[in-house]
Amino acid sequence: MRFLNLFGHHQSARTAQHRLQVLLMHERSAGGKADLIPMLREDILAAIGKHVIVDLDKVRVRVERGDAVSLLEIDIEIPTNVKPMHTAPVQQAELLS
Amino acid sequence: MAQVVVVTSGKGGVGKTTSTAALGAALAREGERVVVIDFDVGLRNLDLVMGAERRVVFDLIHVVQGTARLSQALIRDKRIDTLFLLAASQTRDKDALTDDGVERVIRELRPSYDWIICDSPAGIERGALLAMRYADIAVVVTNPEVSSVRDSDRIIGLLDSTTQKAKTGELMEKHLLLTRYDPVRAGRGEMLSIDDVLDILCIPLLGIIPESKEILHASNVGAPVTLNNPTSAPARAYNDAARRLQGEVVPLVVPSDKNTLFNKLLGRRAA
Numbered sequence: 001m002r003f004l005n006l007f008g009h010h011q012s013a014r015t016a017q018h019r020l021q022v023l024l025m026h027e028r029s030a031g032g033k034a035d036l037i038p039m040l041r042e043d044i045l046a047a048i049g050k051h052v053i054v055d056l057d058k059v060r061v062r063v064e065r066g067d068a069v070s071l072l073e074i075d076i077e078i079p080t081n082v083k084p085m086h087t088a089p090v091q092q093a094e095l096l097s
Numbered sequence: 098m099a100q101v102v103v104v105t106s107g108k109g110g111v112g113k114t115t116s117t118a119a120l121g122a123a124l125a126r127e128g129e130r131v132v133v134i135d136f137d138v139g140l141r142n143l144d145l146v147m148g149a150e151r152r153v154v155f156d157l158i159h160v161v162q163g164t165a166r167l168s169q170a171l172i173r174d175k176r177i178d179t180l181f182l183l184a185a186s187q188t189r190d191k192d193a194l195t196d197d198g199v200e201r202v203i204r205e206l207r208p209s210y211d212w213i214i215c216d217s218p219a220g221i222e223r224g225a226l227l228a229m230r231y232a233d234i235a236v237v238v239t240n241p242e243v244s245s246v247r248d249s250d251r252i253i254g255l256l257d258s259t260t261q262k263a264k265t266g267e268l269m270e271k272h273l274l275l276t277r278y279d280p281v282r283a284g285r286g287e288m289l290s291i292d293d294v295l296d297i298l299c300i301p302l303l304g305i306i307p308e309s310k311e312i313l314h315a316s317n318v319g320a321p322v323t324l325n326n327p328t329s330a331p332a333r334a335y336n337d338a339a340r341r342l343q344g345e346v347v348p349l350v351v352p353s354d355k356n357t358l359f360n361k362l363l364g365r366r367a368a
Contacts, residue, residue, distance in 0.1 A: 016317035023150050027187060037154050061169060065151035 026065055037063055037072065044074055052078050099132075099210040101203060102342070103232035104274075105256075107248030109219030111240045112276035115312055115322070117216035118146045119332070120236070122321035123339035125180035129211040132171065132181040134202075136228035137218035138194050141185035147174065148319025149182050158186035161198030167205050176324055181210075191224050203231045221255060229260050234270045234342070236303060240277045241289040246297055249273075253300065272303035274338060279308040280352045291351065304338030306331050307352035 041061050048054055058077035063070060104117045114135075121133040134157060135143035144150045149172050155165035160183070167183075174180035183202075186193065206213050217228035229235060235256050239249040253271060262269040275294060282288040295302060311329040315322035323332045323339075330352065337347045 012314045012317035015319075019145070019150065019317075019319060023145065057166060057168065059169070061154050063152060063154045 022065065022067055026070075037061070040072065041074065045076075048076060054078070099130075099207045099213045100234060100342075101207070101213045101215065101232045102234045102236060103215045103217055103229040103256075104236045104238060105217040105225065105229055105252050106238040106245070107219065107221060107225075107252040108240075108245045111238050111245050112274075112306070112312075113219070113238050114142050114146050114216055115316065116236065116238050116274055116276065116306070116335070117143060117214050118321035119315075119323045119335040120339050120342070121212070121214050122174075122177060122180060123323040123332075123336045124212050124342070125174070125177045126323065126327075127339070127343070128179060129343075130179045130181075130209065131212045131214065132183060132206055132210050133214045133216060134183040134228075135185035135216050136194070136224050137216065138185045138189055138191040138224055139187065140218065141187050143216050144172075144182060144184045145319060146316050147182050147321065149174070149184070150319070153184045156184045156186045157202065158189045158193045160202055161195060162193065167202065176320070191218075191222070194224060194227055196227060196230065199227045200231060221251065226255070226259055229256055231261050232256075232269065233262070234272065236272050236274050236342075237298070237300065238274045238276055239294060239298070241275060241283065241291070241294055243289070246289065246294055249298055253298065271300045272342075273298055273300050274303045274306065276306040277308045278305050278352055302349065303341055304334050305349070305352060306334045306338075 041059075045054055045056075045059065054076055060073075060075040062073040062075075064073075102120075104113050104120070106113050114137075117133050121131045125131040133143060133147070135141050136157070137143075138158060141156075144153050152172050155170035157170070159165035160167050160170045170183055172182045172184065174182065203213060215228040215232060218224040237249050237252060237256075239245050256269045256271060257263055260269055273295065275291060278291070279288060283290055291302070291305060307330050309329065309331045311322055311326050311331050315325040318325060322329065323335050326332055327336070334350070334352070337350070340347050
């Protein structure tokens with residue numbers, strides 16, 4: 001971006017075009033599964049929640065959409081003094097249902 | 098405790114989103130804690146103008162519906178760490194926005210910020226009414242052009258009748274932000290003059306933003322104009338407007354069409 005700015009504003013339309021291409025590609029492909037990220041988050045939290053208690057306020061989800069790949073970052077704070085939950089396999093199955 | 102500002106106009110394309118981004122960034126640059134909220138559900142654009150379009154995970158609708166926490170939906174600006182964006186949903190219906198939900202979001206944000214700036218959608222429907230409902234201050238964005246002035250007049254009427262302030266008998270503080278002002282055309286009498294607009298709308302002037310290519314460049318690269326080129330004419334005008342919002346008395350600079358020596362040297366028109 002800075003590099004482009006060195007050449008003045010003539011390049012800014014190209015920047016705009018590239019930004020729009022990336023954005024619209026994501027928005028068009030999203031279609032019905034626009035809530036993919038929230039769904040992934042729910043599933044990941046449910047999986048971790050089977051073993052430790054997760055405070056939803058201590059969960060940070062970030063995404064950086066790129067041209068070829070997107071990066072999904074989920075930071076979950078787990079208190080160090082928490083003992084893992086010993087859940088019987090049967091109960092785990094109930095949790096999932 | 099935050100001041101809640103609605104940036105509104107009635108008419109589309111007059112510069113609400115540009116102005117929200119520019120004012121928000123100008124205030125945040127002064128060290129104020131600012132959150133800008135996009136109320137245009139289904140047609141969001143504030144994320145694009147702020148350059149955060151690749152980083153939206155959760156939005157206003159997720160928070161309103163309780164699927165995400167406010168802290169998770171707020172996107173911190175990469176350039177100024179006191180500037181935050183709450184994006185609108187691109188996929189939901191505008192009816193997903195509820196009065197109770199908006200009231201709760203504003204109530205939760207108020208203690209932690211100095212400014213909450215609500216970018217209203219065009220029109221006078223649900224989204225526009227909810228964007229203004231809990232505001233303390235309204236910035237009415239107007240172009241010196243007949244249909245924009247007429248729509249602004251309609252919006253001023255709604256600010257005085259449908260908002261929380263109006264319902265509790267308080268007066269909504271209203272300011273006019275004149276945008277896309279072209280001094281050359283105004284000088285030739287082709288465009289409504291500043292006085293014409295002020296005479297009709299009868300609200301105090303917050304600033305005059307000159308028509309400028311800098312606005313387009315800023316949105317091309319996804320940066321508020323006050324960050325992208327802080328010394329440009331529109332950025333200076335937005336900075337002054339932000340200081341006036343803060344209560345400072347700043348002399349008003351009317352964009353002029355006379356060429357300065359600097360501009361003559363560069364062979365370009367003023368503004």
